[in-house]
Amino acid sequence: MRLERGVLLAGATGVLGRHVLKLLCARGIRVRAMGRNAAALARLGAHECVVADLLEAETVRGCAGGVDAVISCAGAPLSLDWRDRAGFYKVDYLGHLPLIEDALRHRVSKFVYVSLAGAMALRQTEYAQAHERTVTTLAESGLKYTIVRPAGLFHSFREFLRMARMGQIVLPGNGGARTNPIDECDAARACVEALWQDETQLIVGGPEVFTRRRIAEMAFESQGKRPRVIGAPRALFAPVVAGMRLLNRRLAAIAEFGIAVSQVDCIAPKYGERRLGEYLRAAARRSGGGEE
Ligand SMILES: NC(=O)c1ccc[n+]([C@@H]2O[C@H](COP(=O)([O-])OP(=O)(O)OC[C@H]3O[C@@H](n4cnc5c(N)ncnc54)[C@H](OP(=O)(O)O)[C@@H]3O)[C@@H](O)[C@H]2O)c1
Numbered sequence: 001m002r003l004e005r006g007v008l009l010a011g012a013t014g015v016l017g018r019h020v021l022k023l024l025c026a027r028g029i030r031v032r033a034m035g036r037n038a039a040a041l042a043r044l045g046a047h048e049c050v051v052a053d054l055l056e057a058e059t060v061r062g063c064a065g066g067v068d069a070v071i072s073c074a075g076a077p078l079s080l081d082w083r084d085r086a087g088f089y090k091v092d093y094l095g096h097l098p099l100i101e102d103a104l105r106h107r108v109s110k111f112v113y114v115s116l117a118g119a120m121a122l123r124q125t126e127y128a129q130a131h132e133r134t135v136t137t138l139a140e141s142g143l144k145y146t147i148v149r150p151a152g153l154f155h156s157f158r159e160f161l162r163m164a165r166m167g168q169i170v171l172p173g174n175g176g177a178r179t180n181p182i183d184e185c186d187a188a189r190a191c192v193e194a195l196w197q198d199e200t201q202l203i204v205g206g207p208e209v210f211t212r213r214r215i216a217e218m219a220f221e222s223q224g225k226r227p228r229v230i231g232a233p234r235a236l237f238a239p240v241v242a243g244m245r246l247l248n249r250r251l252a253a254i255a256e257f258g259i260a261v262s263q264v265d266c267i268a269p270k271y272g273e274r275r276l277g278e279y280l281r282a283a284a285r286r287s288g289g290g291e292e
Contacts, residue, residue, distance in 0.1 A: 001068065001069070001109055001110060001195060001196055002068065003029050003030075003068045003069060003195065004068065005030070005066055005067050005068045006029060006030030006031060006032060006047065006048075006067050006068065007024055007029055007030070007031055007032070007067055007068065007069045007070070007071055007195070008032045008034055008050075008063055008064050008067045008069070008070045008071070008103075008108075009021055009024070009031050009032065009033050009034060009046070009070075009071050009072075009073070010034045010035075010054070010063075010070065010071070010072040010073065010074040010099060011034075011035070011072060011073035011074030011075065011114075012031070012033035012034060012035050012041065012044055012046060012073070013033075013035040013036075013037060013040045013041060013044065014073050014074070014075075014077075015153065015155045015184050016073040016114065016150075016153060016184050016187055016188055016191070017033075017073035017074070018044065019184050019185050019187075019188030020071060020073055020188040020191045020192060021033060021044055021045075021046060022188075023188050023189060023191075023192045024192060025045070025046075025047075027192070030047045030048070031046045031047050031048070032046065032047065032048040032049070032050055032063070032067055033046035033048070033049050033050070034049075034050045034051075034052050034063055034074075035049075035051065035052075035074075036051065036052070036053045037051075038051045050063050054074060054091055054095030054096065054098070054099060055086060055090060055091065055094075055095055057097075057098035060098040060099050060102055061098065061102055062102065063099070063102055064099070064102040064103045064105070064106040064108055065102075065106050066106070067106070067108060068108060068109050068110070069108055069109055069110040069111070069112065069195055070099065070103045070108050070110075070111045070112070071112040071113075071191055071192075071194075071195070072096065072099060072111070072112070072113050072114065073114050073191065074091070074092075074095070074096075074099075075088070075091055075092045075114070075131070076088045076090070076091035076092060076250050077250075078156060078254055080159070080251065080254070082247075082248055082251065084250065085248055085249070085250060086250065087126065087130075087249040087250040087253055088126050088127045088129075088130035088131075088250065088253050089126055089129070089130045091130075092127075092130035092131050092134060093129075093130040093131075093133040093134050093137075096113070096134045096137070097137065100134075100137055100138060100141055100143070103143060104141060104142070104143060108143070109144060110143075110144050110145065110146070110195055111138060111141075111143045111144070111145040111146075112145070112146050112147075112148060112191055112194045112195060113134060113135065113138055113145065113146075113147050113148070114147075114148045114149075114150070114187075114191065115131040115132065115134070115135055115147050115148070115149050116128060116131055116149055116150065116151075117149045117150060117151045117203050117204070117205060117266055117268040118149075118151070118261075118264065118266035118268070119131060119132050119135075119149070121264045121266070122257065122260050122261060122264065124260065125253065125256050125257045125260050126249075126253040126256065126257075127253050127254070127256070127257040128257070135147050139200070145200060146194040146195075146197050146199060146200055146201070146202055147200060147201050147202070148187070148190050148191050148194050148202045148204065149201060149202065149203040149204065149268065150182050150187040150190070150204050150205070150268070151179055151180050151181055151182050151204070151205040151206065151266055151267070151268040152179060152181040152182070152261075152266075153181065153182060153183075153184045153187055154181055154182070154183045154184060154206075154274075154276055154279045154280075155184055156181070157181060157215055157219065157276070157280065158280075158283055160215060160216055160218075160219035160280075161219050161222065161223070161280060161283060161284055161287075163216075163219070164216075164219040164220045164222075164223055164225060164227075165223065167228060168228045168229075168230065169216040169219065169220075169227075169228070169229045169230075170229075170230055170231075170232050171212060171213060171216060171229060171230070171231050171232070171262060172231070172232060172234050172237050172258070172259045172262045172263070173231055173232075173233075173234055173262055173263055174213070174231045175211055175212045175213030175216065175229065175231050175262065176211050176212075176213065177211065177212055177261075177262055177263055177264055177265050177266070178209050178210065178211050178212075178265045178266075178267060179205075179209065179210065179212065179215075179261075179265065179266040179267060180205035180206045180207070180208060180209045180210070180267050180268060180270065181205070181206050181210075181215070181276055182204055182205050182206040182268070182271065182272040183206065183272050183273075183274035183276075183279060185274060186204070186206065186271060186272030186273060186274055187204060187272065190202050190204045190271060203268045203269055204268055204269065204271035204272065205267060205268030205269060205270055205271060205272065206270070206271075206272040206274070206275075206276065207270055207272060207273055207274075207275065208275060208276065209267055210276070212262050213229055213231075215276065216229040217229055218276065218277055218280055219280060221277075222277070222280035222281040222283070222284040223284045234259055234263070237255065237259050240255065241255045241256050241259070
């Protein structure tokens with residue numbers, strides 16, 4: 001595909017989005033970075049910025065005008081910040097409807113959307129459901145599209161560094177489920193390569209498979225600490241999630257997803273090259289032994 005007119009990048013300020021932006025720029029592709037925060041967008045160094053909120057459809061209209069392709073790494077954050085309340089159904093699904101409409105209106109040649117590996121096994125969770133509704137909408141839209149499906153991005157495991165610093169990690173269940181997390185930089189490469197792919201799915205994982213318990217142990221080891229990881233019965237978490245749902249639906253959905261994902265193997269085809277141990281050690285070093 002020719003990309004002379006450039007790419008609209010939604011979620012450009014996010015962890016994955018920032019890596020995608022760098023890779024696009026490195027290939028000489030013009031990027032229109034889209035996000036909610038003008039100051040954060042301006043710092044990215046994109047060719048062009050457009051302030052738009054997926055939850056305000058009128059701000060999204062016209063964003064895809066004059067570009068060849070759209071990449072969306074946008075979604076409700078996985079951060080544990082209580083102030084951010086908009087949940088996955090609203091942002092990841094409903095929020096993408098006006099963006100897909102705009103891409104159709106402007107006849108873009110390709111739409112790349114980021115969902116997750118193993119979504120079928122996790123379809124009972126709001127997080128996976130919201131992403132998959134967007135996948136279905138894209139599949140039915142008539143747009144040419146590719147869904148990039150990463151296993152857990154390395155940065156998601158930084159919460160383990162914080163817990164390890166506090167002295168203990170409690171896992172739902174026995175922590176025996178296996179996965180191969182992928183560095184965000186490698187996953188970003190998949191998002192960019194997807195622009196030229198004919199396949200509708202690109203499932204990508206990292207080079208090493210770990211149990212979740214092993215990842216928790218690595219969070220301690222990266223800080224030179226003796227691991228203290230315990231498993232707790234899943235049933236213990238249910239009332240906590242129910243209580244959280246009353247206060248912040250997004251955080252409850254993260255907890256629900258965290259519990260579900262810790263019970264199933266999620267192993268994606270090997271694509272990434274960077275190693276989780278090195279990532280955790282570097283993150284721990286940068287913050288003087290704790291998380292960043
Ligand atoms: N983290 C993982 O392990 C993982 C694994 C598989 C798939 N994914 C999916 O991959 C995507 C990117 O993940 P990530 O880890 O890079 O997430 P992230 O760092 O939380 O970035 C999310 C991006 O979405 C933007 N956003 C949120 N709400 C928005 C709204 N209402 N309107 C416009 N933009 C909005 C954020 O902008 P602001 O800067 O304004 O908040 C940010 O740029 C997400 O869909 C995520 O669910 C993540």
